[in-house]
Amino acid sequence: MASSQRPGRGILVIPRPGRRSRDRSVLLLIPPMLWLGVAYLGALGALFITSLWGQNDFTGAIERIWTLDNFRDLFTIEVYRTITVRTITIAAVVTIVDAVLAFPIALYMAKVASPRLQRLLVIAVLMPLWASYLVKAYAWRSMLSEGGLISSIAAPFGLESPGYGLVATTITLAYLWLPFMILPIYAGLERLPDSLFEASSDLGARSAMTLRRVVLPMAFPAIVAGSIFTFSLTMGDYIAVRIVGGTSQLLGNVVYDNQGAANNLPFAAAVATIPVVVMLVYLAAARRTGALDNL
Amino acid sequence: MKRSTKRRTLAVTSAFLLALAAGCGTESGGSDADDDTGSAAGFTPPDLPMKEEMGDMEGEVNILAWPGYAEDGSTDAAVDWVTPFEEETGCQANVKYFGTSDEAVSLMKTGEYDVVSASGDASLRMIAAGDVAPVNVDLVENYVDVYDYLKDRDWNSVDGQMYGVPHGYGANLLMWRTDLVESAPTSWSVVFEGGSEYAGKVTAYDSPIYIADAAMYLMETQPDLGIEHPYSLDEDQLAAAVDLLKKQKENVGEYWSDYLKEVQAFTTGDSVVGTTWQVIANVAQGEGVPVDVVLPEEGATGWSDTWMVGADSPNTNCAYAWMNHIISPEANAAVAEYFGEAPSNAKACDIASEGHCETFHAGDEEYASKLWYWTTPIEQCLDGRTDVKCTDYGDWTQAWTEVKG
Numbered sequence: 001m002a003s004s005q006r007p008g009r010g011i012l013v014i015p016r017p018g019r020r021s022r023d024r025s026v027l028l029l030i031p032p033m034l035w036l037g038v039a040y041l042g043a044l045g046a047l048f049i050t051s052l053w054g055q056n057d058f059t060g061a062i063e064r065i066w067t068l069d070n071f072r073d074l075f076t077i078e079v080y081r082t083i084t085v086r087t088i089t090i091a092a093v094v095t096i097v098d099a100v101l102a103f104p105i106a107l108y109m110a111k112v113a114s115p116r117l118q119r120l121l122v123i124a125v126l127m128p129l130w131a132s133y134l135v136k137a138y139a140w141r142s143m144l145s146e147g148g149l150i151s152s153i154a155a156p157f158g159l160e161s162p163g164y165g166l167v168a169t170t171i172t173l174a175y176l177w178l179p180f181m182i183l184p185i186y187a188g189l190e191r192l193p194d195s196l197f198e199a200s201s202d203l204g205a206r207s208a209m210t211l212r213r214v215v216l217p218m219a220f221p222a223i224v225a226g227s228i229f230t231f232s233l234t235m236g237d238y239i240a241v242r243i244v245g246g247t248s249q250l251l252g253n254v255v256y257d258n259q260g261a262a263n264n265l266p267f268a269a270a271v272a273t274i275p276v277v278v279m280l281v282y283l284a285a286a287r288r289t290g291a292l293d294n295l
Numbered sequence: 296m297k298r299s300t301k302r303r304t305l306a307v308t309s310a311f312l313l314a315l316a317a318g319c320g321t322e323s324g325g326s327d328a329d330d331d332t333g334s335a336a337g338f339t340p341p342d343l344p345m346k347e348e349m350g351d352m353e354g355e356v357n358i359l360a361w362p363g364y365a366e367d368g369s370t371d372a373a374v375d376w377v378t379p380f381e382e383e384t385g386c387q388a389n390v391k392y393f394g395t396s397d398e399a400v401s402l403m404k405t406g407e408y409d410v411v412s413a414s415g416d417a418s419l420r421m422i423a424a425g426d427v428a429p430v431n432v433d434l435v436e437n438y439v440d441v442y443d444y445l446k447d448r449d450w451n452s453v454d455g456q457m458y459g460v461p462h463g464y465g466a467n468l469l470m471w472r473t474d475l476v477e478s479a480p481t482s483w484s485v486v487f488e489g490g491s492e493y494a495g496k497v498t499a500y501d502s503p504i505y506i507a508d509a510a511m512y513l514m515e516t517q518p519d520l521g522i523e524h525p526y527s528l529d530e531d532q533l534a535a536a537v538d539l540l541k542k543q544k545e546n547v548g549e550y551w552s553d554y555l556k557e558v559q560a561f562t563t564g565d566s567v568v569g570t571t572w573q574v575i576a577n578v579a580q581g582e583g584v585p586v587d588v589v590l591p592e593e594g595a596t597g598w599s600d601t602w603m604v605g606a607d608s609p610n611t612n613c614a615y616a617w618m619n620h621i622i623s624p625e626a627n628a629a630v631a632e633y634f635g636e637a638p639s640n641a642k643a644c645d646i647a648s649e650g651h652c653e654t655f656h657a658g659d660e661e662y663a664s665k666l667w668y669w670t671t672p673i674e675q676c677l678d679g680r681t682d683v684k685c686t687d688y689g690d691w692t693q694a695w696t697e698v699k700g
Contacts, residue, residue, distance in 0.1 A: 079697045141559075142563075146564040147563060148563065246549045247544060263404065264692070
């Protein structure tokens with residue numbers, strides 16, 4: 001994270017390289033660049049290529065003949081549109097829920113808590129990440145079940161557990177990804193100089209006004225930065241929805257069913273390009289807010 | 296200067312991607328032109344060598360099985376037929392369970408398994424894909440005791456050549472919570488049409504093959520559709536089955552493919568009625584959950600399983616030893632009782648607990664013919680119609696995605 005004075009990128013002062021040392025640094029960069037190229041970009045490329053192949057329905061063998069059939073199915077069959085819209089909606093709702101929950105926590109951590117408490121809180125926020133994703137998802141499954149913890153807590157108020165479904169999926173995912181939202185907002189708020197708060201109150205603004213007119217606009221890029229995590233993690237998730245989602249399916253499930261069950265890799269690859277495209281659009285939008293500098 | 300670096304990186308990346316694309320480019324159509332494996336009636340399996348004679352045991356065997364087919368006592372100390380096999384042969388058994396036939400087909404493609412228990416909706420696909428080898432039944436001592444009506448069937452042989460040894464067969468049953476469902480159901484209508492009473496508590500099997508259950512129900516309730524065989528549906532019949540399943544979905548709480556997830560859902564009461572296997576009912580009852588099962592009056596879909604050997608198996612001796620062991624009277628009786636199915640070995644009935652073989656109608660050829668065993672739907676109608684094209688498994692997979700919405 002950049003410090004508050006923003007001295008620019010040159011904070012790590014490297015003497016202007018001579019020819020030989022430049023060659024050496026190129027050599028040093030080759031392994032990580034290969035890793036990035038092969039493991040990330042290469043995999044994306046392979047994914048895209050695979051999506052242009054076909055499959056023999058009977059034997060499940062991949063037929064390496066260029067075809068756009070997968071994309072045609074994807075666009076013409078209505079169910080995939082429905083699933084895409086559902087996935088994006090869930091991702092958006094999870095992001096909003098997390099932002100609303102994370103902002104007060106992060107604000108307290110950054111501006112109210114004592115340095116000692118601050119450190120403890122950071123650990124507390126990170127702690128859930130130490131436990132396995134599956135354990136947490138299954139814990140939600142048993143809590144949300146018939147006669148589980150949530151329904152027994154809600155019963156006295158005449159409410160009942162939402163049961164398995166999209167609501168349960170949203171709750172579980174919002175719980176799982178919350179730390180990924182708190183940390184960027186916390187980092188963003190910590191960078192705000194206290195003098196801004198003083199100046200705002202000197203000029204007569206109350207806390208609410210300060211929050212709305214000073215803190216929120218400055219924290220906005222940090223919130224967007226956090227939303228990149230919550231949004232993209234939700235877009236790709238298929239496990240939580242299998243555990244608590246009841247009958248519903250998201251894009252991840254379609255990919256999984258086509259890859260794991262039907263063994264239709266080409267179609268799975270075509271479906272997998274949807275989240276990639278959605279995230280590219282999202283990142284392009286996020287870039288305009290300056291959020292990428294907050295990561 | 297900065298820009299030129301950027302451009303160079305871009306150039307390197309795109310060169311790399313191009314190389315990659317070239318590397319995995321389109322195969323020439325020529326070699327695959329005669330690859331007409333979609334037609335099962337006349338499909339020619341890849342020519343793979345058959346094992347000629349037994350040799351030394353390799354020391355391990357990787358088993359891909361339906362849950363409950365290879366128990367080593369870790370689920371229930373009394374349920375163990377893997378340990379005797381290991382002691383007898385010295386082959387360490389590494390077991391992996393799968394939840395659906397599709398999963399089995401794709402796992403067999405990895406080539407990491409020596410032997411697999413395949414149902415009829417998977418076996419032909421594996422044979423056609425060349426993932427399993429023909430089996431030399433002369434090397435499997437216990438094969439002679441297998442019921443004759445299980446040998447040389449559509450789902451375990453091609454042109455008279457066996458591709459495995461029959462394991463046993465059984466039916467997909469209807470399970471319900473006896474304390475939460477008022478009267479004991481006798482018909483599948485409770486999950487297809489009467490479900491509103493149990494809205495959100497109905498469960499169903501999460502696989503395209505479940506469409507056959509709906510088709511079988513329609514066979515009885517809507518004879519106008521002319522369904523003769525639940526795995527042989529033309530487009531209109533498939534659409535009718537899909538409609539029924541969409542209607543059912545309104546009452547479904549969740550679909551299951553992981554058998555332990557179904558046990559849990561019935562334990563908590565999140566599911567109270569739905570399709571199941573006997574073994575699931577056994578596990579649930581073992582945990583004190585009040586459930587019961589019935590073979591509904593419309594009949595049932597079911598399975599007739601075959602143990603097959605992986606085409607590239609490095610452990611064929613252990614694999615054959617396993618096949619011989621699992622259809623031996625002792626092991627076959629044990630697995631049939633535990634899973635809740637009819638054994639394939641006639642002698643198993645002498646060992647199985649009293650009444651088991653009667654309950655599951657082992658040896659009753661006529662009963663066995665009434666179960667609609669999982670079969671891969673293909674373009675050529677299995678019911679013998681030639682004037683219409685039937686929907687194949689790809690269509691069913693598509694339809695299943697639409698059912699789930």
